[in-house]
Amino acid sequence: MTVKDFAKRAALSPRFAHQLEAGGGNISIAGLARAAAALGRSLPELVPPALDDHALPAEIWRLLADSTSDDLQELRQWLELRKPGHSGIRFVALIGLRGAGKSTVGRLLAKRLKKEFVELDKLVEEAAGMSLGEVFATHGEQYYRRLEREAVQQLFGRSCGCVLAPGGSVVSDADIWELIRRRCFTVWLHATPEEFMKRMRRQGDLRPMQGRPSAMEELKALLARREPLYAESHLKIKTTNRSPAEVVTQIQKSVNGRPKAGRVPGADKPRRASRSSEPK
Numbered sequence: 001m002t003v004k005d006f007a008k009r010a011a012l013s014p015r016f017a018h019q020l021e022a023g024g025g026n027i028s029i030a031g032l033a034r035a036a037a038a039l040g041r042s043l044p045e046l047v048p049p050a051l052d053d054h055a056l057p058a059e060i061w062r063l064l065a066d067s068t069s070d071d072l073q074e075l076r077q078w079l080e081l082r083k084p085g086h087s088g089i090r091f092v093a094l095i096g097l098r099g100a101g102k103s104t105v106g107r108l109l110a111k112r113l114k115k116e117f118v119e120l121d122k123l124v125e126e127a128a129g130m131s132l133g134e135v136f137a138t139h140g141e142q143y144y145r146r147l148e149r150e151a152v153q154q155l156f157g158r159s160c161g162c163v164l165a166p167g168g169s170v171v172s173d174a175d176i177w178e179l180i181r182r183r184c185f186t187v188w189l190h191a192t193p194e195e196f197m198k199r200m201r202r203q204g205d206l207r208p209m210q211g212r213p214s215a216m217e218e219l220k221a222l223l224a225r226r227e228p229l230y231a232e233s234h235l236k237i238k239t240t241n242r243s244p245a246e247v248v249t250q251i252q253k254s255v256n257g258r259p260k261a262g263r264v265p266g267a268d269k270p271r272r273a274s275r276s277s278e279p280k
Contacts, residue, residue, distance in 0.1 A: 001039075009038035089255045090161035093184035095171065095233050097223060099199040100189040101244060102165040109248045110163040113255065118159075120166040123151035149176050156183050171229035186233035187251055193220045195240045 007017035019025035049058035094102040110117035
């Protein structure tokens with residue numbers, strides 16, 4: 001392309017185009033945008049980051065500049081898959097107390113939706129290199145919350161979609177719960193305290209009852225504290241006297257019926273600010 005042709009396409013004078021080519025033209029942003037369009041390039045391509053700029057966007061830009069056409073096509077496909085609303089709801093989070101059926105329902109739902117199933121506490125244990133009991137006994141709840149938050153952020157960063165089962169106390173941390181509600185279609189698996197106890201006994205989990213004669217009263221009190229927070233979920237399903245398959249079918253219908261939009265509807269509702277430290 002001659003300088004004259006370039007100047008015409010960019011709506012610049014030939015004299016200024018010569019100055020610009022020589023590095024002496026003081027061009028406006030609007031003029032630079034026209035110049036980029038005339039050259040068939042994006043504006044950032046004409047303004048690369050400085051060599052001593054090691055910020056993340058600059059590093060990414062340099063990697064992009066060195067990428068082949070095949071690399072860029074692969075990256076584009078990866079980003080397309082990650083676009084909110086690409087194929088409906090990407091993340092589904094199952095919320096509720098231990099014994100709500102999150103693992104059973106989650107695995108079945110993930111299979112139906114062709115997504116991976118992720119238990120958040122498993123990610124925390126992997127990051128800590130120890131069991132949850134050891135995490136709490138050795139480092140305390142604050143350390144657990146930090147690992148939990150990091151695990152959620154990393155999951156949303158790497159995954160194109162999954163069915164997530166957080167711990168029952170995830171709603172006690174305002175920041176983590178807000179992030180999950182914003183990124184996921186949240187489903188509260190509801191049951192009565194009596195049903196929770198029955199399920200835990202059936203599963204052989206006697207921890208809530210060992211040495212605690214008032215275990216049922218404590219469970220009712222815990223559920224009463226958390227219910228207003230669980231109720232902030234996008235969908236509530238009563239699971240008492242319902243099979244996991246029935247619960248999954250209802251969730252699947254709701255997920256498939258959601259609009260293919262960017263943000264999960266209802267994620268910006270006013271929320272309660274108070275939180276208290278609670279057991280898992």
